[in-house]
Amino acid sequence: MGNVIGIGAAPKRKEDQRFLTGRGNYVSDIKRPGMAAGVFVRSPHGHAILRGIDKSAALAASGVVAVLTGDDVAADGLGSLPCGWGITDAKGVPMKEPPFPMLAQGKVRFVGDMVAFVVAETVEQANSAAELLKIDYEVLPSVVGVLDAVHPGAPQLFDDVPNNICCDWELGDKSAVETAFRKAAHVAKLSLVNNRLIGNPMEPRAAIAEYEPGTDRYTLWSTSQFPHVVRFLMGALVLKIPQHKLRVVAPDVGGGFGVKQFHYGEEAVITWAARRVMRPIKWVASRSEGYVSDRHGRDHVTEAELALDETGKFLAFRVKTLANMGGYLSTFGPNIPTNLYGPLLSGVYTMPAIYCNVKVVFTNTVPVDAYRGAGRPEATFVLERIVDVAAAEMGIDRVEIRRRNMIPKEAYPYQTPVLVQYDSGDPMGCLDGALAAADVKNFGARKAASQRKGKFRGLGYSTYVEACGLAPSRFAGRLGARGGLYESATVRVHPTGQVTVMIGTHNHGQGHETTFAQIVSDKLGVAFENVDIVFGDTDRVQFGMGTYGSRSLVVGGAALSKAADKVIVKGKKIAAHLLEAAEVDIQFEAGKFSVAGTDRTKTFEEIAGAAYVPHDYPLEVLEPGLEEQAYYDPVNFTYPGGCHIAEVEVDPETGTVTLVNYTAVDDVGTVINPMIVEGQLHGGIVQGVGQALYENAVYDDGSGQLLSGSLMDYCMPRADHLPMMKVATHSTLCTHTPMGVKGCGEVGTIGSPAAVINAVVDALSHLGVTHVDMPATPNRIWRLLQNASLPVAAE
Amino acid sequence: MQISFTLNGRPTTVDVEPATLVAELLREQLNMTGTHIGCDTSQCGACVVHLDGLPVKSCTLLAPALDGATLLTIEGLQGAPDSNRLHPMQEAFRENHGLQCGFCTPGMVMTAVALAKDKPSLSEAEVRHGLEGNICRCTGYQNIVLSVMAGAAAMNAAAKGE
Numbered sequence: 001m002g003n004v005i006g007i008g009a010a011p012k013r014k015e016d017q018r019f020l021t022g023r024g025n026y027v028s029d030i031k032r033p034g035m036a037a038g039v040f041v042r043s044p045h046g047h048a049i050l051r052g053i054d055k056s057a058a059l060a061a062s063g064v065v066a067v068l069t070g071d072d073v074a075a076d077g078l079g080s081l082p083c084g085w086g087i088t089d090a091k092g093v094p095m096k097e098p099p100f101p102m103l104a105q106g107k108v109r110f111v112g113d114m115v116a117f118v119v120a121e122t123v124e125q126a127n128s129a130a131e132l133l134k135i136d137y138e139v140l141p142s143v144v145g146v147l148d149a150v151h152p153g154a155p156q157l158f159d160d161v162p163n164n165i166c167c168d169w170e171l172g173d174k175s176a177v178e179t180a181f182r183k184a185a186h187v188a189k190l191s192l193v194n195n196r197l198i199g200n201p202m203e204p205r206a207a208i209a210e211y212e213p214g215t216d217r218y219t220l221w222s223t224s225q226f227p228h229v230v231r232f233l234m235g236a237l238v239l240k241i242p243q244h245k246l247r248v249v250a251p252d253v254g255g256g257f258g259v260k261q262f263h264y265g266e267e268a269v270i271t272w273a274a275r276r277v278m279r280p281i282k283w284v285a286s287r288s289e290g291y292v293s294d295r296h297g298r299d300h301v302t303e304a305e306l307a308l309d310e311t312g313k314f315l316a317f318r319v320k321t322l323a324n325m326g327g328y329l330s331t332f333g334p335n336i337p338t339n340l341y342g343p344l345l346s347g348v349y350t351m352p353a354i355y356c357n358v359k360v361v362f363t364n365t366v367p368v369d370a371y372r373g374a375g376r377p378e379a380t381f382v383l384e385r386i387v388d389v390a391a392a393e394m395g396i397d398r399v400e401i402r403r404r405n406m407i408p409k410e411a412y413p414y415q416t417p418v419l420v421q422y423d424s425g426d427p428m429g430c431l432d433g434a435l436a437a438a439d440v441k442n443f444g445a446r447k448a449a450s451q452r453k454g455k456f457r458g459l460g461y462s463t464y465v466e467a468c469g470l471a472p473s474r475f476a477g478r479l480g481a482r483g484g485l486y487e488s489a490t491v492r493v494h495p496t497g498q499v500t501v502m503i504g505t506h507n508h509g510q511g512h513e514t515t516f517a518q519i520v521s522d523k524l525g526v527a528f529e530n531v532d533i534v535f536g537d538t539d540r541v542q543f544g545m546g547t548y549g550s551r552s553l554v555v556g557g558a559a560l561s562k563a564a565d566k567v568i569v570k571g572k573k574i575a576a577h578l579l580e581a582a583e584v585d586i587q588f589e590a591g592k593f594s595v596a597g598t599d600r601t602k603t604f605e606e607i608a609g610a611a612y613v614p615h616d617y618p619l620e621v622l623e624p625g626l627e628e629q630a631y632y633d634p635v636n637f638t639y640p641g642g643c644h645i646a647e648v649e650v651d652p653e654t655g656t657v658t659l660v661n662y663t664a665v666d667d668v669g670t671v672i673n674p675m676i677v678e679g680q681l682h683g684g685i686v687q688g689v690g691q692a693l694y695e696n697a698v699y700d701d702g703s704g705q706l707l708s709g710s711l712m713d714y715c716m717p718r719a720d721h722l723p724m725m726k727v728a729t730h731s732t733l734c735t736h737t738p739m740g741v742k743g744c745g746e747v748g749t750i751g752s753p754a755a756v757i758n759a760v761v762d763a764l765s766h767l768g769v770t771h772v773d774m775p776a777t778p779n780r781i782w783r784l785l786q787n788a789s790l791p792v793a794a795e
Numbered sequence: 796m797q798i799s800f801t802l803n804g805r806p807t808t809v810d811v812e813p814a815t816l817v818a819e820l821l822r823e824q825l826n827m828t829g830t831h832i833g834c835d836t837s838q839c840g841a842c843v844v845h846l847d848g849l850p851v852k853s854c855t856l857l858a859p860a861l862d863g864a865t866l867l868t869i870e871g872l873q874g875a876p877d878s879n880r881l882h883p884m885q886e887a888f889r890e891n892h893g894l895q896c897g898f899c900t901p902g903m904v905m906t907a908v909a910l911a912k913d914k915p916s917l918s919e920a921e922v923r924h925g926l927e928g929n930i931c932r933c934t935g936y937q938n939i940v941l942s943v944m945a946g947a948a949a950m951n952a953a954a955k956g957e
Contacts, residue, residue, distance in 0.1 A: 012889050019897025020885040020904065022829015022869035029828035202833045202841060202898040202932050254831075254898025255932050287834035509896030509933045675892050679938060683895065686935030711838035711930070719926040719936040724919070748935075 002529040004591070006522030007739065010675035014513040014533075024252045027206040027221050032280035035208070036065050038270055039126040039283065041116040041133055042292060043108035046142030046364035046704015047155060050104055053116060054134035061132055063125030066277050068117045068269065070105035078102065078272065079238040081265055081328070085335035087167050087360070087480045095167035095360065098158045100328035100367075102238065102265035102272075108137070109157050109327030110364050111704055112292025117269050119281055142364035142704030146301050146322035149363045157327060157362045164362040166325055167334060171342035172355040172418055177307075180316030180353050184307035188390035194378045195774045196299035196324065196697040197690075198291060198714055199371045201508075203254020205294065206284040207267050209274035217245050220271050224250040225261040225506050226546020229483070231538050233263040233331070239272055246271075250536040253508035257687070258370040259294045260508070261548040262331035266293070291709040296697055297371025299324035300337060300378050306386045312396045314405050316353040317345055319382055323360050326367035333369045334360050339479045340375025340467070346416035347383045348427035348465045348641060349405040354418050364704040370548060372687055373749040376466040384462045384754035388761065389770060398758075402431065402463050409732070420467055422639045424732040427463055430665045433730045434643035438663035443647070456650040457660075458763025462755035465641030468743040469554030472634050486633035487551070488543045489560040491520065491567050493626035495612035497605030498530040501563075504544010505556035506536050509683075510745060511676040512552060516560055518672055519739070523564040525591020525604055542629060550743030553672065554638050554734075561738040562630035570626060571607045577618040578602055578610060638734045638742040642666030644685070646755040650763045655782030657693055657760055662725040664751065669734040669742030677744050681727040684748020690717040691749075692756035696775050715775075764788070798862040803871025809858075817853035817861060818842045821868060829869040829901050833930070840929030843902035844868045850909035852928070869901035872908065883953055884908045884946035893942030895933030903929050903939060911947030919944065 005011045018024050043050075055067040080099035087095050104115045116133055120126035143155045149164040157164055181187060208221040218241055224230050227248040235246040253260060266283060274281050285293065301322045307315040323337030342356035391401040407414050409426040416422070435441075443459050450457035470476070471485040490502040499520055507513055517531040534540050544556070568588050575593035576583040585596045594601040602610075610617055611626040647661035664681055671677050694715035698707045708714040733740030753774060760776045761769055767788040772780070799808045802825070811820055821827045821844075832854055833841035842853040845867040846860075873882045881889065884907050894900040903926070910925040911917060917925075922943045923936070931939060 013892070015897070016889045016894060017879065017881075019894055019900050020881060020888055021873060021879065022827070022901050024829075024897050026828075026831070026898065028832070029822075031826075200932055202839060202896065202930065203831070204833065252897065254833075255896040257932070287836065287839070511895070679892050679895060679934060682935035682937045683933045684935075687932070710836050711834050712836050716930050716932070717936075718930065719940060720920075720923040722923075722936055724940075725935065725937055 002527030004521050004525055005518055005528035007518060007670065007672050009518060010673055011514060011518065011528060013511050014517060015511065026203055026252045026254055027208060027223050028284045030208055030221055032208060032210055035280040035282050036119050036121060036277065037123040037126050038117055038119045038273065038281045039123065039130055040114050040266060041118060041130045043104065043111060043113040043115055045108060045137055045139050046111050046144070047140040048108050048137040049140065050106055050108055050115060051136035051138055057132040057134065058118060058129040061125065061129040063121035064129045065119040065121070065279070066273060067129070068103065068273055069115065070101055070103040073101060073103050074105055081263060081268070082233050082237045083329040083333060084331045084482050085480045086482060087169055087334045087338050089168045090170045095334055096161045097329060098161060102268045110366050111706055112366055113327060114265055117273055119273055119277055141702060144363050144365050144699035144701050144704055146324050146361045146363065148701065149361050150322065150359060157364065161362060166329065166360040166362055168359050169338045170357045173353055174355045176353040177316045177318050177355040181307045184315055185310035186308045186390065186394055188306045188308070188386055188393055190304045190386045190389050190771060192302050192382065192385060192771065193773045194298045194300040194302065194381055195691060197297040197371055197695050198697050199257040199259035199294060199297060200716060201255030201257055201259055204285040204287055204290045205260065205266070207270050208280060208282045209271040210280040211275040211278060213278065217247065218271055218275065219247045219249065220267060221249045221251065222267050223253050223260050224248070225253065225256040225508060225548055227506065227536055227538050228504060228544045229546055230263050230267060234268050234271065238268045247539045250506055253506065256508045257372040258297065258374060258548060261546060262295055262369055288710055291714070292366060292706055295330050295369035296326065296366045297368060298378060299368055302382055304382050304386050306390050308390055308394065312394055312401045312404050314349055314351050317351050319345055319356045321358045323358050324365065324368050325360055325362050326365045327362065328367050330367040330369035333367060335480065336370050336375045337378065341379045343418045343420045344376050344379035344467060345383060346418055347380070348407055348425070348463050350407055351417065365699055372684065373746045374549065376746065377688065377750045377753055380462065380464040380750050381754045384464060384758065385771065388758050392765065392770065398461055399435070402461065403428065420637060422465065423636055423735040425465060425639055425641060425667060426730065426732050427641060430641065430643040430667055430730045431463055433665035433728060434645050434663050437665060437726050437728060438645040438661065440645065450649050454652070456652060456763040458648050458759040458761065460646045460755045460757065460759025460762055462644045462751045462758065464751045465639050466746060466750045467637040467639055468550035468746060469634055469638035469737065470549030470551045472636055484633065485545055486631050487545055487555040487559045488629065488631045489556060489563045490542055490627065490629040491563040493567060493608045495609055497526065497608040499524065499526050500532050500534055501560060502534045502541040503556050503560060504541055504546065505552040506547040508547065510547065510552060510680065511673065515553060515672045515676055516557065519557060519560055520564055523561065524567065550745040553741050554737055554743045555632060555634055557741060558634070558738045559630050559632035562632055563628045566628035566630060567626060570628065573622055574607050574610055574617065575602050578616065635736045638669065638737060640666060640668045640742040640744060640747050642747060642751060644751040644755040646759040648756065648759040648763055650760065650781060652785055655778035655785060657776050657781060659689060659693065659756065660723055662723060664725065664727045664748065665730050666747050667731050667742065668729055668744040668747060669731055670740035671729055671731065672741065677729065678727055680744045681748045682725060684746060685725055685752045686717050686722060688749040688752025689756055692753040692774050692776060694775050796859060798859060800861040800863065801865040803867060811858040813859055815858040817844065817856040817858055820858045821853065827868060827870050831898055831901060833898065838930065839899065840906060841899050841902040843905040843929065845905060845909060850906050869905060872904065882908065883949035884911065887946030887949055888942040891938050891942040891945055893934065893939045899929060899931045903931060907943040907946055910943065911950050914947060915951055917944055917947045
């Protein structure tokens, strides 16, 4: 008998044994009998008319099984890749939604746009044959930046999308904001760029598809964060395969960060092709291929204005953003810079009026969609940066201006002027905790020590909130979601009392196999080792929306908790019969059903046994078996947040920014496993630090070539870039999720870019620097310092 | 061409195309998928194995170079390939939550074992520098660094005990 390991404990992870010993089961590890190899041929041009493809030489090449193009897709009458959100402009006019064919038809719109799929006996043969394709392109000028794309005369991606504007979206009370600005004692202004990022999970995307003629069933193995959603989007909307004839499996997946939560054209093409050639086909992306096909993130250009009264109280906030969508609308694309951005602009502050306008813009770049944080890091960055700008301009301390405007703990639930209502929080508590943990009171001494070495030291704050636990379906539906965002779980109790959970979320690093087992162990009193979590297979798991938006514990965990409650309810009925007592008198505690006030008990195992061997069982009123399912649709978002404090040292000789200290105190609600939460915070913070200091997806204008298309050009954070971080939690409980959880997957990435850049600006403020765009690379900082009148460093 | 080498302690002879990379040989021909391929520019380190005791990126090594050599992969690290025991470094990663999605983990562990070998202790700075060739996107490295320091101490304690 093992032990119950419940909520708040930190057992080592169940998933680690297989990963540590090389026994993980990733898509690229899978082989199927008779499997062929597929490679995608991608556009080398950012923008071109696709006049035609001559595939005769490729078809004749050694080992080639098939060559498929957009013409074949059209001939088979297949659908376009769907967008899961339909947003509207201020007048209610729907966004422009041009088709996104799975293989390009008539035109290519970004470098990496797929034009053909070559299937051969081996990858080498497929690659050789791909080079024999004669593709006739008429190259057009590309436009890659949002400012250029909306400019009159810019290259037009779609004939019916004037000025490349997909949607001119707005939120908030424009006239209330204008009134407040007229009364303001001070207006702070800031123009900024939120740099374009590439998620780069360490496992490149991959897929295997197989068709079984005997049963007319398809199986797709895919590196996906949401296999059921892929089954629905691809089966129902693209390939028109009935849902019961399509199985989607996402086995071990090597990181996602949003990049793997979309329905990609590669999935549809390979599944369709497997049926045509009647063989399993495997495709594994190279890292370079991932750079030009994995959906990118962020890429905003923003003008923000904050109105304040003479005491530094915020009166109104006005934000105008141009958001890059890339060449087509990806699965969640238009939702990210709108619904996940505007509603977060109140932050942790009492902000009486907000107006946000976002122009969602097509360009000749990889489609842009959710990347860890998705909209919320962008909102946090705008707000937390302009708060610092206002503080500096008004001569108010940066911590003090935050305190003056923070929502006090007692004021929750707090309704913001931009749709969302925060249920709980304590930003002041997080701030106080972080100030102490970061040893801010001795910062002056550390700054002086840096100064003696000729370095500039800076401190940066970010006090922030996010909305996660996506999402209340009714609310999301009003915002344009075309699907529901609930979650489901099945708790299957075996005759011997062990438990298998089938859950619709997907584990790709978050430790669900451990955390969810703790929930079951806690609720049912079953030993931790006697609980297994099954996910990622539409044939084994009833349904699910997958993992993204810090939703797995919040929404999936809640479904699991509900299903476990149903098991207890049924167990009580069985126990009442066996113990010859009234159902209302049966109590369940620590794995035992007992009659209140007596010593008559039945163990959980005995009840499970009776459910499957129903000799003495109330068969007239109760079905045999002990397996329960629950769906959970949240009533609100959850609102994790916190305070991050970054400390940097800038070397004026080289422009190098070194992150020397990092402190985070976050409110993530109830913590199920503190070890896993800390790991999520560490990883999230470093992805935000990557955005602030290192990472940047850069395109060449005109040609549309991605200049940062490899790990050698796109700088990912490495172990020696980072200090030991201090992370802690200061939790208030979510008032509407069953366990009080808020989610922790994205907080690190949302809070950290603003903290780091605020620290960099602080370090350079004595030189008149008021803003630094991300990433704060040595080159950018060195140039900034050359332009500033750099005084000689004090000795 | 035919090559013979010692793979995880066992004599192995295979026919390979001369242009085959060691990572491909392991994964495609020998069905040993513990060694991962995360990039195409020798940057990520998911494919690190030990060649004659030294860590190498197997995505950048041609199979013919194995002839006569000794190769150790993640599958052979903990002893016999049929055991499910953990090497002290693997145990340290488990204890310190030094992995999340697991994809970079085999390469990270192989690099760490090589780093810790014959070193009585490793400083944080040495570990961070030593991991420069291995990228992890999940952990922010903090728990990996702690894992490697703990694993190095455990390896040395075990070596002294022998």
